[in-house]
Amino acid sequence: MNDLSIAWVTAPFFLGFLIFLVPKLDRVLALLGALVSCSYAVWVFLQPSPIDLQLLDRFGVTLTIDALSGYFILTNALVTAAVIFYCWQTDKTAFFYAQTIIIHGSINAAFASTDFISLYVALEVSGIAAFLLIAYPRSDRSIWVGLRYLCVSNVAMLFYLVGAVLVYQATHSFNFAGLDAAPPEAIALIFMGLLVKGGIFVSGLWLPLTHSESEAPVSALLSGVVVKAGVYPLVRCALMVEEVNPIVRLFGVGTALLGVFYAVFEKDTKRMLAFHTISQLGFILAAPVVGGFYALTHGLVKSALFLISSKLPSRNFKELQKQPISTPIWIALVIASFSISGFPMLAGFGAKVLTTKNLLPWQVIGMNVAALGTAISFAKFIFLPHQRSEPRDNPSTMRGFWLAMVVLLGGLIAANSVYYQAYTLKNIIKPLVTIGLGWLAYWFIFKRVTVKFPRAIERFDHLVGVMSLMSIVLFWLVLT
């Protein structure tokens, strides 16, 4: 059992290096890695008890894999598989697939580890691989966006390292559980690193530019899984250490509102999706116990939406309202939008109901407002004009695109069965009312207003400066 888990963690890295040796088999090997993770996640769900690994001694590597990490691993596997299908017929080189599978492996490792140093290594590897994927087109802009991402995440991880050694000093172990006995500054520094890495609240404002300026498959990968590598440890810590649970929940509500506030006013498709990712990460944190299922539905939907957005004729909503899009693509877009708005029959509904059930009373109002904002933002997609026309891309790349859609949207429909108890009359009416209100608000208010927010806070210097403010805020939150 332990050997199987270790083999699963190392398999993607092994495959990644194998791709460099046999570049002809790049797609097949990368897909194999995703399939291995997928079957492993299924096997984890079938296990009666969580898998606990303690390698070396108490200061060594500890891994814990249970149903919560199972959901995250499954998300990772499905999104990676969809991205590989999407790129199958394009002229991406072996380098791209190798980085894809290495990023997949590092995120798997982050989802399995429960000690701060293994997590650190996994996060840094994912950061490097993400940088290489963002900079893959080699244009000046892509290199700058990648550099900005790498720089911000590296500075955050340096703070995190200081926090980790403080935990070690207090408990002589790097285990997450040590957070209990650690001094408040340790929690503040570690959380600051994870908040930046996971794109949470104001420290996550590097995310919109990075996710909107990358290529579609890379955006799908970043939004679908890479940010979750920073969110998962927060969820895990909230479950293991009672003391930090309220802080994580508070950040959940704050992030959900902040992200959705930007998303409803955004006029650019990819930026809207990126801001919406921030808000959905808030939903995952708001109810840590059921965060795994929410992460699964969000990962599938968001990567599907990013892949679809590359097939739309324009990135601007104003122009899209004048240019009808082809009906099959519109249908895929509507399925994804409905799921994320929480419409019954799709997995997003079950996830929303489950999250709402596990909220604390003070969170309810904030999260309902955020859900309304989600409905408003996605009304922009649902009410786009469409007509029967042939897509402009050549058929072979479209085949890959539809295969990716089958994986992602099929996953959404299948995941519906996980929480079928959600289908009660009361639960069904509530999201319908939310969506109805959202659509009304969209038609009468948000379709007409044009508000442009200054992007000063997204400047590199400010992103780094905000980290220092954030660590002070966190310190006071932990102290009180």
Added chain:
Amino acid sequence: MFLEACVLATTLCGFFGIVLKKNLVMKIVAMDVMSTGVIAYYVLIASRDGLFTPILDGDQTVAYADPVPQAVILTAIVIGFSIQALMLVAVMKLSRDNPTLESHEIEKNNTP
């Protein structure tokens, strides 16, 4: 206490260098200063109980340094160095079109 203050000062110097320096290469150098501070902190914590290299040598009465933080920070040094190398390569690529490497200019040219 004095050593801790020095380490903290190094880390903060690096951090403010990243924010305040205009040139991209200087920002990366500042990041290196910051990571030097962090590494020094690990070494400092490792040497809390003793300074001797932790090698078992029959005579067990000596106060050894704690090997765990040292082993851990070795990994972090390697990762930090590879990230810096990668960043410098990216800066080299950017310098072709932005020879002054001023981060404000590069940011202005490359943000939609």
